[in-house]
Amino acid sequence: MTRPILEADRLTKRYGSHVALDDVSFTIGEGVTGLLGENGAGKSTSIKAFLGLVRPTSGAARVLGEEAHTSLAVRSRLGYMPEHDCLPSQVSAAEFLTHMAELSGLPPSVARTRAADTLRHTGLFEERYRAIGGYSTGMKQRVKLAQALVHDPAFVFLDEPTAGLDPVGREEMLTLVRKTYREFGISVLISSHLMADVERCCDRILVMRGGRVEHAGEVGQFTRETEAVFIEVDANRERLVTALERRGVRVVPDAGGLVIEGPDESVYDHVRDALVEAEAPLRRMAPRRHVLTELFEREEAA
Numbered sequence: 001m002t003r004p005i006l007e008a009d010r011l012t013k014r015y016g017s018h019v020a021l022d023d024v025s026f027t028i029g030e031g032v033t034g035l036l037g038e039n040g041a042g043k044s045t046s047i048k049a050f051l052g053l054v055r056p057t058s059g060a061a062r063v064l065g066e067e068a069h070t071s072l073a074v075r076s077r078l079g080y081m082p083e084h085d086c087l088p089s090q091v092s093a094a095e096f097l098t099h100m101a102e103l104s105g106l107p108p109s110v111a112r113t114r115a116a117d118t119l120r121h122t123g124l125f126e127e128r129y130r131a132i133g134g135y136s137t138g139m140k141q142r143v144k145l146a147q148a149l150v151h152d153p154a155f156v157f158l159d160e161p162t163a164g165l166d167p168v169g170r171e172e173m174l175t176l177v178r179k180t181y182r183e184f185g186i187s188v189l190i191s192s193h194l195m196a197d198v199e200r201c202c203d204r205i206l207v208m209r210g211g212r213v214e215h216a217g218e219v220g221q222f223t224r225e226t227e228a229v230f231i232e233v234d235a236n237r238e239r240l241v242t243a244l245e246r247r248g249v250r251v252v253p254d255a256g257g258l259v260i261e262g263p264d265e266s267v268y269d270h271v272r273d274a275l276v277e278a279e280a281p282l283r284r285m286a287p288r289r290h291v292l293t294e295l296f297e298r299e300e301a302a
Contacts, residue, residue, distance in 0.1 A: 003065060004029045005155050005187055006050055010059035013045050020045040022211035023059065028189060032181050034198035034219070035191040037208035043191050046208070047157050051080060064154065076104060079148035079156035079186075083163055085140060089133030093124055093143050096132060097150045104151035114150050121184075122146045122176060138169040145176065149186065156180070158190045162197055170194075174201040229267060229285060232257040236280040243274035257284070 004027035013021040021042050037043050048054045049061035052068040052075045060067050066074040088096060094115055101111035119125045122142040127135070132143060141161065148156045161177065162170040174197060180186050192198055198205060199219060207215035233240055237258070244251050244260065247270045252259045260267055275282055 005064060007062040009062065011049060011056055011061055012058045013049060013054060014057045019211050024213055026206060026213050026216060030187045031203040032177060032188045032201055034202035034205040035189055036195065036198060036205055041208040042211040043208055047191060051078060077154040079153035081144045081148040081158045081161060083159040087132050087140055087143055090131055092129045093119060093132055094128040097146055100147045101150045106151065118146045118150045137164045141165060141173060149180065153186060155187045158188060160192055161190060162194060170197065177201055229260040230257055231260060231271065231285045232283040233280040234283050236278045239278035240274055240280040243277045244270060247274060
């Protein structure tokens with residue numbers, strides 16, 4: 001078993017009487033990990049502890065086996081993409097990334113090469129000499145990702161990397177994140193409130209609440225198939241619902257389609273007959289999968 005990249009060992013952080021992290025222990029290894037939780041759950045404090053920006057009240061936040069707040073060398077192996085826009089508007093992306101690479105200790109010639117390679121990876125090579133202030137929101141998000149990668153870190157923290165992006169931009173950003181690990185071997189932690197993005201992109205998740213870890217594991221563990229059936233039709237949806245209910249089938253609207261619940265495989269016969277009766281063209285039918293939002297829905301209902 002490989003050594004974990006990040007390790008929280010009974011990590012506690014207090015701000016006065018407020019406990020931001022409460023005796024938390026977890027490890028994060030290679031791959032792409034999603035960090036989920038409501039505001040105040042402890043996500044930001046965890047990231048700051050691993051970046052060495054806050055000193056734990058007790059316990060340890062280790063990076064590659066060393067405590068982050070005491071080791072400058074290990075902190076240099078990390079990259080960070082902040083949520084908020086903090087980019088200089090008057091300089092080009094090429095200048096900015098070269099400067100950030102030099103700040104990380106790379107010689108000027110190497111820094112220029114790394115900046116060009118990273119801008120090519122993030123799809124900004126053709127626009128590299130334009131002032132960042134003239135970039136679109138999606139391009140600025142790519143610059144923030146590029147500056148987190150330009151010094152070739154072992155691990156990067158991405159805070160809301162798809163913030164402000166349209167659906168196409170979100171998909172492109174998530175593809176870039178996967179490519180970052182697959183092609184460069186740089187592992188990633190994504191802190192996001194968009195659970196669909198985490199499902200799409202991550203191998204594993206950590207769910208935090210009240211300064212503690214409530215769930216941890218492979219994404220597939222939380223999105224496995226259920227016994228219900230999900231269907232989408234192109235027309236006559238209400239007629240289909242009526243036809244199904246007349247056959248004693250429980251129907252629940254969900255995400256633009258219908259979830260069909262039945263005690264056994266006879267539900268497929270009922271669906272087939274109801275589709276014919278309602279003259280509803282079938283677009284898609286598949287076993288329904290759990291989604292990560294259900295983790296929070298179950299907790300709120302408890």
